[in-house]
Amino acid sequence: MDTAVLRTYVHIIEEGSFAGAARRMGVSRSLVSKYVSDLEARLGAQLLTRSTRSLSPTELGRSYFEQVREILQHLDDADDSVRQGVGMVAGKLRIGAPVTFTLQVLNPHVMRFMEAYPDVRLDLSLDDGCVDPVAAGFDATIRVGVLDDSSMRARHLCQVDTVLVASPDYLAEHGTPTDPADLSEHRILYYTNTKSAGTWPFRRGNEVIHQKVTPAFSTNNGDMIRTAALDGQGVALTVGFQVAADLAAGRLVPILTHYGLPELPVSVIWPSSRNMGAALRAFVDFLGQSDFHTRRVVSPELVK
Structure with a gap:
């Protein structure tokens, strides 16, 4: 057949x-x-x-x-x-990856990989959800965030920072929170693909405050969170690379910068039960040796 x-x-x-x-x-x-x-x-x-x-x-x-x-x-x-x-690196390679990270950070590295390995037929599927890579038939998946314990193998790629933001118009109308507890009085824009169970973590010295938040708007797409924040719809906790240009231009303002926010690991994962072919090995090694330039967009003045 x-x-x-x-x-x-x-x-x-x-x-x-x-x-x-x-x-x-x-x-x-x-x-x-x-x-x-x-x-x-x-x-x-x-x-x-x-x-x-x-x-x-x-x-x-x-x-x-x-x-x-x-x-x-x-x-x-x-x-x-x-x-x-x-010694040939060739064949089909199916990779799952988050939308915004791929478009804003990963994209040039994918292009260089294709140039370096023209005989690899790369199928890149973009999805912000935590899709089961085995069930979806992926050879490997890029993940932003802390990984679950599983039978998957993983290679750490980089760290990305997180930042709490709102638009100047929103802050002018609703005021600027000075303490995590103040967020209970604000409209919250909540990214649902996190594992925080409805809380945002803030660090001050050795203390971590898991602040409960009540979303006014929730979505599993980071671009929608950014759009809502730019439109003055509320306060958003987002990844730095997504709003770096907005912060630089003053379209968004960082808030609660005297508290620390967690960095998130970025990893490539693949099934441990599957033989690692030449194409997958080349892809993992290529990303592992890449510089992703995920610079910190806010330098919090941590209170000790």
Whole structure:
């Protein structure tokens, strides 16, 4: 059987749609549909349950997906082993990464990696959510923040600072908080992909204050948090690289700078159970040797 048919089926399940699989494969949606119809006819079984609004695998389809995905991974590993044996870095590499960090920090490094390894077919999927990299079929994933304990392997790339900001117009209307407890009287713009359980940590000397906040606006997208802050909608805790230009231009103002805020680690993670092919090894090593220039945008005057 043509492996393109099997890969298309796997992509359909991972993407959740024919259209998503078509984009990933670089083919038409009609060809994807034909591949599935031919595959179901050959197997004599229905693999997918379709409706006008949703698509999901049948019980047999889910089992077939898991087996086929594993077989394709073994095939890719075998290909990579041969390429590595002759010193060639090539093949397909699927990477998951957060949107804003990729666009503002990672992007030039990805371009240089592509120049250095033109035989690697890089598939970069941008998503701010903490997607399960194994279930999503990623070879590796970039993560901003403290990693969960897991069976994943990881390599630390850099640190990014966090900063509390608001627009000058917002502060002129609502006043400037001088203590973390003052935030209870302010409109809070809350990024939901954090693991802080509705609190923001502030450090003063050796003391850490986990200030409870009540969001007026919540979202899992950092760009929306920045936009809301620029629009004067409230106070936001965000990563420094996202608002560095706004702070420099005075569009946003740092607040509570006499308290320390945590730095967040940036890591690349990959499944420990998966053989590390030449392309993935090259990617991890390349990023590990890169300088990400995530300079601190605010230098807090920590109270001792």
